[in-house]
Every structure is written in C-alpha cells, then in structure tokens.
Amino acid sequence: MPTRSLLILLPALLAAPLALAQADPGALAQRALAATCANCHGTDGRALPDSVVPGLAGQSAPYLADALKAYKRGERQATVMHQIAKGYSDAQLDALATYFATRPR
Amino acid sequence: MTTLQRHHLNRRRLLAAAGASTLGVTLATSLAGCASSALPGRARVVVLGGGYGGATAAKYVRLFSQNTLDVLLIEPNAAFVSCPISNLVLSGHRTLAELTVPYSSLEKNHGVRHVRDTVARIDPVARKVVLASGPEIGYDKLIVSPGIDLNFDAIEGLRAASAAGSILQAWKAGPETTALRRQIEALPDGGVFAITLPEAPYRCPPGPYERASVVAAYFKATKPRAKVLVLDANPDVTSKAGLFKKVWAEQYGGTLEYRPNHKLVGVDAASRTLRFDLHDPIQADVLNVLPPMRAGTIALQSGLANVGGRWAGIDYLSFESTAHRDIHVIGDAIQLAPGMPKSGHMANNHAKVAAAAVVSRLAGWDLNPAPVLTNTCYSFVDGQRVVHVASVHEYVAAEKTYKPVAGSGGLSTAPSEQEGRYAWNWARTIWSDALA
Numbered sequence: 387m388p389t390r391s392l393l394i395l396l397p398a399l400l401a402a403p404l405a406l407a408q409a410d411p412g413a414l415a416q417r418a419l420a421a422t423c424a425n426c427h428g429t430d431g432r433a434l435p436d437s438v439v440p441g442l443a444g445q446s447a448p449y450l451a452d453a454l455k456a457y458k459r460g461e462r463q464a465t466v467m468h469q470i471a472k473g474y475s476d477a478q479l480d481a482l483a484t485y486f487a488t489r490p491r
Numbered sequence: 492m493t494t495l496q497r498h499h500l501n502r503r504r505l506l507a508a509a510g511a512s513t514l515g516v517t518l519a520t521s522l523a524g525c526a527s528s529a530l531p532g533r534a535r536v537v538v539l540g541g542g543y544g545g546a547t548a549a550k551y552v553r554l555f556s557q558n559t560l561d562v563l564l565i566e567p568n569a570a571f572v573s574c575p576i577s578n579l580v581l582s583g584h585r586t587l588a589e590l591t592v593p594y595s596s597l598e599k600n601h602g603v604r605h606v607r608d609t610v611a612r613i614d615p616v617a618r619k620v621v622l623a624s625g626p627e628i629g630y631d632k633l634i635v636s637p638g639i640d641l642n643f644d645a646i647e648g649l650r651a652a653s654a655a656g657s658i659l660q661a662w663k664a665g666p667e668t669t670a671l672r673r674q675i676e677a678l679p680d681g682g683v684f685a686i687t688l689p690e691a692p693y694r695c696p697p698g699p700y701e702r703a704s705v706v707a708a709y710f711k712a713t714k715p716r717a718k719v720l721v722l723d724a725n726p727d728v729t730s731k732a733g734l735f736k737k738v739w740a741e742q743y744g745g746t747l748e749y750r751p752n753h754k755l756v757g758v759d760a761a762s763r764t765l766r767f768d769l770h771d772p773i774q775a776d777v778l779n780v781l782p783p784m785r786a787g788t789i790a791l792q793s794g795l796a797n798v799g800g801r802w803a804g805i806d807y808l809s810f811e812s813t814a815h816r817d818i819h820v821i822g823d824a825i826q827l828a829p830g831m832p833k834s835g836h837m838a839n840n841h842a843k844v845a846a847a848a849v850v851s852r853l854a855g856w857d858l859n860p861a862p863v864l865t866n867t868c869y870s871f872v873d874g875q876r877v878v879h880v881a882s883v884h885e886y887v888a889a890e891k892t893y894k895p896v897a898g899s900g901g902l903s904t905a906p907s908e909q910e911g912r913y914a915w916n917w918a919r920t921i922w923s924d925a926l927a
Contacts, residue, residue, distance in 0.1 A: 418859060421551065422864065
C-alpha cells in the first residue's frame with residue numbers, strides 16, 4: 387500500500403491574482419459570447435473537417451455581421467440559425483463577427 | 492479596492508503567515524517530484540464529473556485562462572459516452588462505440604489532468620476534495636458537474652428490479668444502454684415495450700418521446716405487431732409536443748400509444764407490472780422506468796442540493812453555489828432558471844459561463860454582467876428524420892436569473908432528413924468542443 391501521507395495533496399492557496407497576458411475582462415466576455423456558437427460551429431469557430439455547417443474562424447467580419455443580421459431579420463432562411471440569431475443584439479452580432487474574423491482557421 | 496481584490500490580498504497575507512510552505516502539488520503520477528513541482532502562485536481549479544458540463548468546463552478554464560490555471564478533472568471513466576444520440580443505440584441505428592470519446596485529448600491538447608477516481612467528500616471549509624481511493628486534492632475553485640441521481644426509492648420495488656437488471660433505466664448512457672437494447676431486440680412480435688416518465692423537471696425533456704419514437708420505428712420495420720406504450724406522469728408531452736404527436740399520429744398510428752397523467756408508484760419485476768396512483772396496473776414485456784431525478788449524489792451529500800433537497804441553488808451570474816463559496820455547480824444538477832432545459836447543450840453553455848466566472852474571480856476582475864446561454868436540442872423521430880427546439884437565454888440583472896430572449900428560438904416546422912444530418916453534426920461538434 388502506498389504511503390497515504392505522500393498522497394495528500396494540499397490546498398493550492400493562490401498567492402497572487404492571475405497575470406493574463408493580453409487579456410482584459412472585455413476580451414474574456416467577448417470570447418465567452420463567441421463560445422455560445424461553438425456547440426455547432428466548433429471551438430473558436432473552427433468546424434470539423436467534414437462539417438455540414440460552416441466554420442466561422444477567419445471569415446471576413448463584414449460578411450459574418452451581414453449574414454448574422456440577415457438571419458436575425460428573417461431575410462436569410464435556415465433550420466435553426468434564424469431562431470438563434472434573434473437572441474442576440476446587433477452589437478453582440480458585431481462583436482461575434484469581429485471575434486471570429488480574427489481567429490485562425 | 493473591490494471585494495475580490497481584498498479577498499486576494501487577505502489570501503496573500505494568509506499565505507505569508509503560513510510561511511508560504513504550501514505545495515502546489517501535482518498528481519500521484521509525479522509524486523516523486525512533489526516538492527519541486529510546486530508552483531506557488533499558480534491557482535488550481537478542480538472539476539468533478541466529465542459529462543457535457545464538466546469536460547467543457549475543464550477545457551474552457553484552460554482556454555479562458557490562457558493555460559495559466561491548473562485544471563484537474565476528476566472522472567472515473569476513461570472515455571465519455573454521450574446520452575444524446577443514445578436512443579439510436581436502443582433502436583439499432585447507431586452503436587455505443589460511435590458515441591464514445593476518450594478523455595485523453597483534454598490532457599494532450601489542453602493540459603487538463605484527468606484523475607480517474609470519484610470524490611467521496613467535499614470539504615468546503617478547507618477547500619479540498621477527498622477521493623474515494625483516499626488522497627485529498629486542494630482547490631482554489633471547484634466546479635461540480637455531477638449530473639443526476641435516479642431516485643429509485645420513489646418507486647416501490649424499483650431499486651431491486653433495477654439492480655437485478657430486469658427493469659432498466661438507461662438514462663445514463665453506457666452498459667445499461669446495451670442491456671436495454673438486448674431486451675428490446677428480444678421482445679417478441681406482438682409484445683409491448685412500456686416507458687414511464689416522471690414529473691418534470693427531469694434530464695432531457697424530449698428524450699423519452701424520442702426513445703419511444705425510434706423504438707417504434709424499429710418495431711415497425713422488424714416486428715410490426717409489437718407496440719410502444721408511453722406512460723407519462725405529466726398532463727401532456729413536455730417538449731416538442733405538437734411535433735411528436737403529429738409524427739405519432741401519422742407514422743406510428745398502430746404502433747405507439749401515449750397516455751398522460753400516469754404517475755408510477757410501484758413495479759413488480761416478476762410479473763412485469765406497473766402500478767399507478769390513479770390508473771389500473773399495466774403489464775408489458777419490457778419495462779423502461781424513468782424514476783424522479785435529483786442532483787447527482789455528491790451534490791446531495793455535500794449540501795450543494797439546497798433547493799428542496801433536490802437541486803443545487805446557484806448565483807446564475809457565476810454559477811457559484813448558494814450553499815458554499817468557491818464551489819460552482821453546472822449542468823443538470825442545478826435549480827433551473829425559467830425556460831431552461833436539463834440538456835447536454837445547456838450544460839456545455841453553463842460550463843463556459845462558469846469557466847469565465849472562475850477565471851474572472853481568480854484574476855480579480857468583475858464578472859461579465861451579461862452572460863448568454865444557448866440551447867439547441869435535436870430529437871430523432873425515426874432513424875433519419877429529426878426535429879429541433881432552440882432557445883437563447885439572457886441574464887436579467889433585475890431578477891438575477893436567465894430568461895429566454897423575447898422573439899428568439901423556436902421549433903422545426905416538420906421532421907426532416909436535413910435536420911437529421913445537422914443532429915449528427917451537432918453531436919460530433921459538441922463532443923469535440925467539450926473533449927478535443
């Protein structure tokens with residue numbers, strides 16, 4: 387039997403707030419908003435290689451913003467996406483478009 | 492100075508008073524280098540449970556913290572097995588292997604350390620968990636994603652019948668799914684498969700109706716005189732009611748029968764009989780009994796399930812427990828906000844809000860005041876065709892809860908094979924989002 391005391395893992399008391407390089411609360415909030423798309427479009431908008439829904443990463447921001455707003459207004463047809471797009475404000479859709487445009491494919 | 496900053500300062504003082512001797516110890520695999528692996532100042536997040544919620548939380552704490560937080564995932568199994576899509580295993584349209592994804596990519600791609608064990612006890616004061624095998628693991632933040640516990644004792648005779656393997660649930664995908672498939676396969680032409688539903692809320696609102704539908708499709712194709720009987724404790728179909736009832740009427744007229752207001756109170760395994768509070772007993776060849784559900788066992792044992800002793804109360808902005816500080820609860824175990832289903836997709840979205848909250852708290856930042864959650868839930872009505880329900884949920888600060896965004900979300904207009912392809916794509920993508 388292993389020595390039980392060696393296996394005791396003590397609490398990891400935090401010594402200092404995290405130092406997150408090139409990050410701020412706004413960037414985290416934007417990333418978290420974009421993560422609501424990942425279930426269907428892949429983490430950070432990178433779809434699976436043979437996905438039947440498009441990847442978002444690396445697409446142009448104006449194209450994504452236009453497409454999302456067209457879904458929202460019902461001008462672009464879909465099975466699900468027009469229902470989802472209606473749940474976001476125009477500002478949120480712009481933020482999503484900007485975020486995914488900067489992600490590597 | 493914010494409360495959070497004061498909290499951190501107090502903890503720094505505490506650490507200094509303790510002589511800064513705390514070890515940021517890694518796991519048993521590297522115990523030989525225990526002291527040298529200490530990384531003072533590196534906070535640790537421990538995640539309990541590797542389902543749709545927990546696996547996603549483990550990955551996203553790493554992503555959102557830019558890999559600056561240590562993350563341990565405590566999960567006994569070597570691989571994840573998906574509940575969504577598992578009804579197609581019961582109907583013979585998919586295999587369990589197709590729904591199984593190993594946890595190994597979380598470690599390889601994201602540096603999440605997978606501890607194959609269960610948690611015997613949470614100590615919220617000392618901020619540590621005690622593993623079933625004995626070791627203790629300290630945490631700065633704990634994310635608990637325990638899933639559901641099936642309350643066998645709510646149905647007389649069910650615990651023994653389930654343990655004996657004669658009346659199965661298969662409401663957690665795995666070996667029991669395969670066992671129930673064998674019972675359904677062995678059911679004779681002319682036999683009856685009866686499924687009972689508990690009162691809402693329960694895990695996966697449309698799941699029992701999907702199960703009934705795809706088993707009916709299997710019967711229709713292979714044993715046309717066999718029947719599916721749905722006995723629902725609720726007054727009506729609880730999800731996608733119009734879509735399911737239309738399919739049942741059009742496609743399964745002689746095969747599937749739905750009866751509402753059937754609250755099960757007892758079972759008899761020997762005579763394969765179901766007993767109800769108001770209706771006459773019903774006998775069938777294969778019984779699939781879904782009892783009332785509650786938060787997973789560890790949540791019950793640790794006082795996290797503080798809403799009616801059944802579900803975990805949380806602060807919806809952070810998913811932090813209302814019972815214990817520094818513990819966040821996500822997934823099916825929580826007390827739901829209005830319009831929120833207990834689903835894998837929802838758990839994945841809970842996980843991301845909780846991960847961002849954990850990172851914010853440890854960084855000393857204010858929480859995101861406007862988190863968003865989505866849900867898309869696909870149900871097969873036969874082997875190929877699918878219907879969905881979708882919703883978007885916004886945090887309403889004035890009421891401290893989430894509500895569906897007005898005008899958003901909706902249902903399919905009709906079942907389609909196109910949505911069948913989307914459903915399978917959704918499954919593979921969300922598994923990748925949580926586990927790869």
